Amino acid sequence: MAFDYAPYMRMSKLPHLWCPGCGIGIVVKSLIRAIDRLGWSKDDIAVVSGIGCTSRAPGYLDMNTLHTTHGRAISFATGIKLVRPDKHVIVIAGDGDMVAIGGNHFIHACRRNIDITCIINNNNIYGMTGGQYSPTTPHGAKAATAPWGNMEPCFDLTKLAMGAGATYVARGQVGNGVQLERLIRDGLDHHGFAVIEALSNCHTQFGRRNKLPDPMQLIKHIQDKTVPKSKAEKMDSAELAGKFVVGELFRDTDRPEFCDEYAKLQQRAQAASKKKTAVPVA
Amino acid sequence: MAKAVFWTGNEVCAEAAIAAGCRFFAGYPITPSSEIAAVMAQRLPEESGTFIQMEDEIAAMGAIIGASLAGVKSMTATSGPGFSLKQENIGFACMVEAPCVVVNVQRGGPSTGLPTHPGQSDLMQTRWGTHGDHTTIALAPAYLRELYLEMIRAFNLSEKFRVPVIVLIDEILGHMSECFEAPTPNEYTVINRVKPTCPPEKYNPYEVQDGELVPTMASYFEGYRFHATGLNHDKTGFPTTHPIVCHQDEVRQLAKVSHNRAEIDSWEEVMVEDAEILVVSFGSTARGAHSAVLEMRKQGVRAGLFRPITVWPFPDEEVRRLARKTKAIVVAEMNLGQMILEVERAAHSDIKIVGCQKVGGVPVEPYEIVAKIREVA
Ligand SMILES: Cc1ncc(C[n+]2csc(CCOP(=O)(O)OP(=O)(O)O)c2C)c(N)n1
Ligand code: SF4
Numbered sequence: 278m279a280f281d282y283a284p285y286m287r288m289s290k291l292p293h294l295w296c297p298g299c300g301i302g303i304v305v306k307s308l309i310r311a312i313d314r315l316g317w318s319k320d321d322i323a324v325v326s327g328i329g330c331t332s333r334a335p336g337y338l339d340m341n342t343l344h345t346t347h348g349r350a351i352s353f354a355t356g357i358k359l360v361r362p363d364k365h366v367i368v369i370a371g372d373g374d375m376v377a378i379g380g381n382h383f384i385h386a387c388r389r390n391i392d393i394t395c396i397i398n399n400n401n402i403y404g405m406t407g408g409q410y411s412p413t414t415p416h417g418a419k420a421a422t423a424p425w426g427n428m429e430p431c432f433d434l435t436k437l438a439m440g441a442g443a444t445y446v447a448r449g450q451v452g453n454g455v456q457l458e459r460l461i462r463d464g465l466d467h468h469g470f471a472v473i474e475a476l477s478n479c480h481t482q483f484g485r486r487n488k489l490p491d492p493m494q495l496i497k498h499i500q501d502k503t504v505p506k507s508k509a510e511k512m513d514s515a516e517l518a519g520k521f522v523v524g525e526l527f528r529d530t531d532r533p534e535f536c537d538e539y540a541k542l543q544q545r546a547q548a549a550s551k552k553k554t555a556v557p558v559a
Numbered sequence: 560m561a562k563a564v565f566w567t568g569n570e571v572c573a574e575a576a577i578a579a580g581c582r583f584f585a586g587y588p589i590t591p592s593s594e595i596a597a598v599m600a601q602r603l604p605e606e607s608g609t610f611i612q613m614e615d616e617i618a619a620m621g622a623i624i625g626a627s628l629a630g631v632k633s634m635t636a637t638s639g640p641g642f643s644l645k646q647e648n649i650g651f652a653c654m655v656e657a658p659c660v661v662v663n664v665q666r667g668g669p670s671t672g673l674p675t676h677p678g679q680s681d682l683m684q685t686r687w688g689t690h691g692d693h694t695t696i697a698l699a700p701a702y703l704r705e706l707y708l709e710m711i712r713a714f715n716l717s718e719k720f721r722v723p724v725i726v727l728i729d730e731i732l733g734h735m736s737e738c739f740e741a742p743t744p745n746e747y748t749v750i751n752r753v754k755p756t757c758p759p760e761k762y763n764p765y766e767v768q769d770g771e772l773v774p775t776m777a778s779y780f781e782g783y784r785f786h787a788t789g790l791n792h793d794k795t796g797f798p799t800t801h802p803i804v805c806h807q808d809e810v811r812q813l814a815k816v817s818h819n820r821a822e823i824d825s826w827e828e829v830m831v832e833d834a835e836i837l838v839v840s841f842g843s844t845a846r847g848a849h850s851a852v853l854e855m856r857k858q859g860v861r862a863g864l865f866r867p868i869t870v871w872p873f874p875d876e877e878v879r880r881l882a883r884k885t886k887a888i889v890v891a892e893m894n895l896g897q898m899i900l901e902v903e904r905a906a907h908s909d910i911k912i913v914g915c916q917k918v919g920g921v922p923v924e925p926y927e928i929v930a931k932i933r934e935v936a
Contacts, residue, residue: 356625
């Protein structure tokens with residue numbers, strides 16, 4: 278039986294504003310299925326985003342949703358999580374949102390290992406503003422602000438996340454929704470900061486400028502660039518050049534989670550202040 | 560029992576916030592506000608609250624809005640450059656109507672300026688710092704006991720009207736110590752946001768009843784599952800570009816403040832009734848202005864002081880009323896002419912209005928105000 282997305286969505290907000298064939302839809306559907314598998318209540322989930330095409334996703338989800346300022350989703354999500362550590366907090370944003378303007382918040386959330394799941398729809402471009410290059414636009418690719426080809430080197434988001442201290446890091450792609458769902462589900466289930474990069478298609482802004490204007494064509498192009506982790510392990514660096522390894526790339530369950538640590542700090546502080554007030558005043 | 564305390568202004572900000580029910584603080588170190596964060600880091604965990612030092616001021620502002628939407632009274636504190644960085648998210652708080660308090664311990668100069676010296680040059684930025692039409696409530700106390708009560712009032716106003724409230728002090732007040740009797744809970748009330756009583760399916764986060772201006776506020780995770788966005792939105796909270804809906808919602812947001820002036824406005828008057836020369840001054844500068852007025856009285860000059868405590872919205876009516884009775888107005892402030900613009904606008908008169916202005920990181924001295932009063936007397 279086909280999966281029923283309606284119970285998790287604000288159906289009255291449809292039709293959505295995304296272009297037909299946009300990869301964001303696959304990411305959002307994978308997220309919904311992952312939540313469903315975990316059996317979480319919608320009341321217990323906050324979904325926070327920044328600004329961009331991807332960041333419009335929370336508006337369609339029937340949960341506690343927050344559409345913040347460009348790049349800042351993680352900061353708002355941190356405030357929510359810190360006062361309600363018992364609830365689930367999910368951030369969803371585009372590549373520009375998360376690692377250009379929001380890069381600082383991203384690396385510090387990784388470092389803190391706060392229990393937030395961060396899904397990045399990486400379409401290698403600024404979709405909403407009209408196809409300007411982002412920190413993940415491939416070298417040489419064309420963009421509205423790179424008419425002569427992008428001269429900047431680009432980020433590997435998963436390496437960035439691992440280097441900064443995220444304790445669950447995975448990469449999926451919109452050509453494989455089954456795998457993406459599993460990676461997101463494991464990220465949600467992980468107790469710590471989880472990063473799931475979803476390689477995605479913006480045929481409208483990236484594809485059109487790079488001879489891949491059709492969504493299927495662009496998704497195929499993305500698929501061709503990816504290598505499953507199991508296969509990648511048997512390949513040498515020359516073979517892996519220009520390829521994107523997909524699958525669960527890193528997991529560490531030993532590092533302490535931020536809210537747990539803060540709860541311990543509160544206990545210490547309260548014990549100490551009780552002692553302080555117990556001392557009789559001379 | 561009343562407790563005598565000897566606190567700095569920055570300590571007062573932190574202790575009063577806790578008394579007001581603040582249980583979340585996010586900040587980023589910056590002189591001369593840093594001690595507020597240090598006290599909160601110490602005190603909040605003792606009170607089962609949460610402190611976090613974020614990676615920058617933008618993040619700190621975002622975090623307190625997030626915590627507020629999740630139902631917890633929140634604040635941040637900053638100075639100069641940090642206040643500039645917070646502006647975009649302050650506008651977001653206005654738009655989603657998230658209660659929160661921002662303390663700005665002003666320092667001198669533009670840019671990095673004079674980090675360890677006082678100034679009052681953020682007055683206009685406090686009103687107009689974020690883009691778009693929006694409302695601002697800003698409180699600028701002059702004494703530390705007053706600061707304690709104004710901090711509580713800041714939280715109360717933010718909860719009641721669902722707006723960010725800015726407490727505007729400066730390096731002098733932040734770092735000076737005063738001995739005073741800490742206000743006891745029976746001296747103030749603590750107001751909490753009004754929560755919806757309707758069932759979730761009937762809840763519209765920005766719907767107001769006839770004759771009201773402030774919508775009820777659910778918190779996240781209480782079953783209401785609402786949406787908050789910085790985009791213009793309708794009463795359901797979802798984006799709209801409908802010109803009439805957008806216009807009306809922005810007008811309502813401004814009206815939350817403009818229609819509740821009786822509750823928001825606050826000022827002190829010193830010997831204004833028979834004053835020929837009116838001194839207008841706020842915050843730490845008003846302390847010197849007060850001395851100057853007393854000195855003038857001793858010398859037989861009928862001077863008076865008008866001290867706005869709520870600086871935004873500016874008390875226009877009062878200034879207009881007093882301007883009608885005086886010969887001249889001296890506006891004393893630690894900037895190059897900001898409150899004087901409001902005084903001129905509000906006075907709406909031909910009387911002489913002169914500034915006693917100084918920047919450079921040192922206070923405006925009473926003798927300087929005395930000289931100005933003499934000039935126009
Ligand atoms: C402070 C600020 N700067 C710039 C913008 C304009 N802006 C809106 S969306 C966007 C980038 C969107 O790209 P991305 O984050 O990659 O998301 P996508 O649209 O591709 O999903 C920009 C620069 C903004 N809204 N706010
Ligand atoms: S512009 Fe690109 S990212 Fe935005 S909806 Fe269209 S295809 Fe998707």
